[in-house]
Amino acid sequence: MKVLAGSSSRHCARELASILKADLVEVEQKVFPDGEVYVRVPANLRGEDVVIVQTTYPTPALLELLFLQEAAHDQGAAHITAVVPYFSYSRQDRVFHDGEIVSAKAVAELIELKADRFITVDPHKEHILGFFGVEAHGVSAVPLLAKHLEKMGVQTVLAPDKGALDRAQFAAKCLGAEFDYMEKTRLSGTEVVMKAKSLDVRGKTVAIIDDIISTGGTIATAAAELKRQGATRVIAACTHGLFLNNALPRLHANGCDQVIATDAIETQVSPVGVAPVIADVFLERRG
Ligand code: R5P
Helix, strand or coil: CEEEECCCCHHHHHHHHHHHCCEEEECEEEECCCCCEEEECCCCCCCCEEEEECCCCCHHHHHHHHHHHHHHHHCCCCEEEEEECCCCCCCCCCCCCCCCCCHHHHHHHHHHHHCCEEEEECCCCHHHHHHCCCEEEEECCHHHHHHHHHHCCCCEEEECCHHHHHHHHHHHHHHCCEEEEEEEEECCCCCEEEEECCCCCCCCEEEEEEEEECCCHHHHHHHHHHHHCCCCEEEEEEEEECCCCCHHHHHHHCCCCEEECECCCCCCCCCECCHHHHHHHHHHHHC
């Protein structure tokens, strides 16, 4: 087996190759001055079981993934797995307004052209996996995040809204903590209060967990409220940390004592590696 480390997922690819005892191939990648992407795979892939690890954010990284799949296909790889720790475009998972497209489906259709299998981590919605015409797996990083949160002494896990409750409940179960979700109550035209639906957070170390932190707006609002309601420490946790528009300083300024994410997107706050849960898909198959 050969594991190709795409430029956006080098850390994850190295760990995956090490767990699977597979050969690691560091892909050569550069971007020309006009923005075009170049890749070169310095290895012979003929007849190989090839695993390409590449998060598809930012968008040129998606093109890089497709080029690597092309390389594996052209060289005559026996089997191609696309491991995409963070599957971008996944939030456009349905038509919200007339005339839109389902971007997640469009991207899935590009990837499946030259892949026999697709693996991602914490897909935004499970039905996204159904957009692939090949075997598709979504693995969860929540137990790995929970292990980290347990070491940080987290007593309460909160979802930023009711829709994200399942994830918070799962994390709470893994670390043996209580869980709840944040509820918004509109007091007036301009005043909104956000508080844990039924739990009292006073004096507690609380984690707010979401799948994606993008601008950090959702969690910053929740964290500021939790601090106002007496939480001692607030930790923001997510699988996919995009951290756009100065999200990290904004989260800290709004009361987040710590922010943790996984290396599904490799950032300065990605202490949790997702390779072990991705490796499980391969190891289960080997039996
Ligand atoms: C939304 O559907 C996602 O689960 C996140 O809650 C959202 O992307 C967070 O966005 P932001 O960090 O910009 O508030």
